[in-house]
Amino acid sequence: MQAITYDRFGAARDVLRLQDIESPPPGPGEVRVKLALSGVNPSDVKARAGLRPGVTKPDYPLIVPHSDGAGEIEAVGPGVDRARIGQPVWIWNGQWQRSQGTAASHITLPAHQAVPLPKGVGFEVGANLGIPGLTACHAVFGGGGVAGETVLVQGGAGTVGLLAVQLAKWGGARVIATCSDADRDVVTAAGADVVLNYRAGDLAAQVLAANGGKQVETIVEVEFGLNIGTDAALIAPNGRIAPYGSAKEMEPALSFGPLLFKAVTIDIILIYLLPAAERDAAISRLHHALEDGALTCPTERIYPLAETAAAHEAVESGRRNGAILIDCQG
Template sequence: MRAVVYSETGGPDVLTVVERKIPEPGPGEVRVRIVFSGVNPTDWKSRSGSSTRGGGLAADEVVPNQDGSGVVDAVGPGVEGLAAGDRVWTYLSAYQRPTGTAQEYTVLPSERVVKLPASASFELGASLGVPAMTAHRALTVAEGGPSRLGPGALAGRTVLVAGGAGAVGHAAIQLARWAGATVITTISGPEKATLATNAGAHHVVNYKEQDAAAEIQKIAPDGVHQVVEVSPSRNAALNQAVLANHGLVAVYATDGGSEMTLNVGGHFATNVRYQFLLLYTVGQPALDAAAEDITRAIEDGVLPVGEEHGLPILRYPLERTGDAHVAVENGAVGKVLIEVGAP
């Protein structure tokens, strides 16, 4: 089988295509024939060495990419609920393992493999994983809010999604609207405004052309209950201005800087809480809950992808995995997928 590997960290040039033997699943493991491999920022950061914290590589050769979709090819002893022929999506495929999804076959713990509803495309399946599960977590950690998502779970709440044209923002808009929230999102230009609207945002605010705080206060005079935040350092003042009493800022990234300044006194009166989240360390119960709710959302037709749904799909062949990583690193608008095998 073909696999993309790297044996040292560095630029995209460290990625090479090699031939490997098809691996066999062990106890509790599933082998998946990959159709699409999804690329996330964490993938190029791991490859470059910027997120290894000096720990080195997990093996002599590492196959990148956390997310993917495909078909179960074989199951190991003790696996329940999955069988050969099942259409699936995968998540955290390369976390603490050297075997990501940029290869024709990958072996994974069964808990990281989720059945893909028949109505969903493989492109959608490979677009879930890190973005959708992160969005789910961000929407389920608010004080007084739901711990699970479904129709009506966020009824009566207003959610502000920072960066609604990104992959996590896109999923957060879709999931929040499905759960009954009023969804506001901030974007930086007209093209991204169209994408956020296509994703389902009720209100779109261009923070480069409008007074974002004033516009959001008009939309939500009683305040925003939850913020799904990609850029906490840039948006700290904005969030303080628009949050409701007991409001939450769920921070999933550090776009714009790894440090932020907060007006402590200004947050006391509204009992604001900041919740930082990293999908890799939230624990299996939270991941299981996200996978179940996301599956239900897919069955309800809630998480479509494609430009007409707010998330353009950018495709690359397996041999151009390095280019796919560069596209994500350079802030490509849309979801970057690698075409690995036939459906």
């Protein structure tokens, strides 16, 4: 099969290469998927660059990157219903704790990691449902339903943030989102009731004013280290802060008292490690939102497989409004 590989850490153009490698046949409980699209996430490019804490070399001699993707089941192993052959599916944790991910023409993996796509949902959407979709869904609903509550989405224009805005609105919440002025229209179109500039010096006061003076029950947080002070002021008693990133400040300092006396839950999300029951709940919610027509997953650009290095650079630049995908058969 055709695959993008690397065997050392470094810049995308220095270490990524296109080559033919063996496509493993599915073993017991496994399926082989002919991939249409592969999603490129920040975690994929950080792993390739060697930026994971404490990791000094790749975990395997040869790695095919990327966790997310979508395609069609081509073959099944023993114990898997042959009726699944030809089924459109989306992939989660493609390259998590294994050497071969979705930046390839095919992937072989456990059958439960190839989730049937809801009727009418295409591969472009499917390639967004792994890391971005599951992260957004668990960030919003990990503490339960949000109907009648207020959800603050910090970073509402990012891939996860935009999905979180839509999911929270679909779940019946009042949604306040922060982003740059340039992205205001995109976030408003996604359903946010109020959109504020994240750079505002009086952001906390603006959020409270927009919420009738009341604190918020849930905060979906893209930059925990930078925003924990503001979040601590805004979170309601027994509220939940759900951070999924802290790229600009990986060693945050926080004041315990304000969080203690509100009994705040800090629910740090690493979607790769989501327990099975919680993952199943998130998958179910994502599918229901899609079936209700409440969720769109914008794509910025689709690159040919041979141009995966350029796709990694596009993710690293951060200047995009939508997902970066790879055409696995192109």
